[in-house]
Amino acid sequence: MTCTEFLGKLDDYFDGKVDADVLAEVRAHVKKCSHCEVVLDTTRKTISIYRENEVYEFPDALRERLHAAIMAKCSKAKV
Amino acid sequence: MPAIQSQVAEEVHPDVALVARAKKGDTAAFEQLVRQYERQIFRVAQHITQNREDAEDITQDAFFKAYEKLEQFQGNSKFSTWLVRIAVNESLMRLRKRKTSRTVSMDEDVQTEDGSIPRDFAEWRPNPEQLYGQSELGEILRKTIQGLPPGFRTVFTLRDVENLSTEETAEALGLSVPAVKSRLLRARLQLRERLSRYFRQTKEGAKP
Numbered sequence: 001m002t003c004t005e006f007l008g009k010l011d012d013y014f015d016g017k018v019d020a021d022v023l024a025e026v027r028a029h030v031k032k033c034s035h036c037e038v039v040l041d042t043t044r045k046t047i048s049i050y051r052e053n054e055v056y057e058f059p060d061a062l063r064e065r066l067h068a069a070i071m072a073k074c075s076k077a078k079v
Numbered sequence: 080m081p082a083i084q085s086q087v088a089e090e091v092h093p094d095v096a097l098v099a100r101a102k103k104g105d106t107a108a109f110e111q112l113v114r115q116y117e118r119q120i121f122r123v124a125q126h127i128t129q130n131r132e133d134a135e136d137i138t139q140d141a142f143f144k145a146y147e148k149l150e151q152f153q154g155n156s157k158f159s160t161w162l163v164r165i166a167v168n169e170s171l172m173r174l175r176k177r178k179t180s181r182t183v184s185m186d187e188d189v190q191t192e193d194g195s196i197p198r199d200f201a202e203w204r205p206n207p208e209q210l211y212g213q214s215e216l217g218e219i220l221r222k223t224i225q226g227l228p229p230g231f232r233t234v235f236t237l238r239d240v241e242n243l244s245t246e247e248t249a250e251a252l253g254l255s256v257p258a259v260k261s262r263l264l265r266a267r268l269q270l271r272e273r274l275s276r277y278f279r280q281t282k283e284g285a286k287p
Binding site: 007008010011015034035038039041042043045046047049050051052053054055056058062063066067069070071073074075077 | 106109110113114117118121122125126131134135138139142143146147195197200201202203207208216217220221224235239240242245260263264267268270271274275278
């Protein structure tokens, strides 16, 4: 497996969608390629950081205000 | 050979009943759907537009549009995917209005190969998010995602922030599955590259 082929499998790898033989190839590749090993590790961290941290706050007060506005708009539209 | 429709009873998503009730005019059922998805819709709009006031307007407009068009929702996709699609379209429209001199679409900036080849191979420090306080980390994450072209940002948001599947993302964005995959890979690699500036392990003795 080349570095380009490795990159091509990265998304499926994270989704757990690669077959056992491809998985073995990916693992073998990162064992011998330190660059791709770093790319794999830091891309995984990139995804988890965005998943685990609320990038934008959605405070309760804003939520309630928006919710009320949505429902008011919809009930007005009702004939 | 034509595919044979599966007769196996699939688990019915709870939204199906709510949507059916809402279609018959049950406002409480629609309100429950709003409760369920208002946070997600706001987050999607905020990620795409990078603007809180726009995100507020879009959230209102998206639900209102969904309410008005509920009859047209055929149930071929999940209600949430349909709703996200409305919100994405509203968000991109908003971006177009804001940047009058530039066109903004899902296709913008995706032709370039830029960002598809990793350049930074520094390892990150362990637990990189603990290097910064919560608000500082939030600022870094916002700044970093802001730098992505809207087409990449949108795909990343739906797949990695909102956890939609590749197929659902393709449906919500009107893109093919391969297009979603290629944009997602590039979005992830570009974000990784940018975050590396903050999280990389500095060489011992090196001054920042």
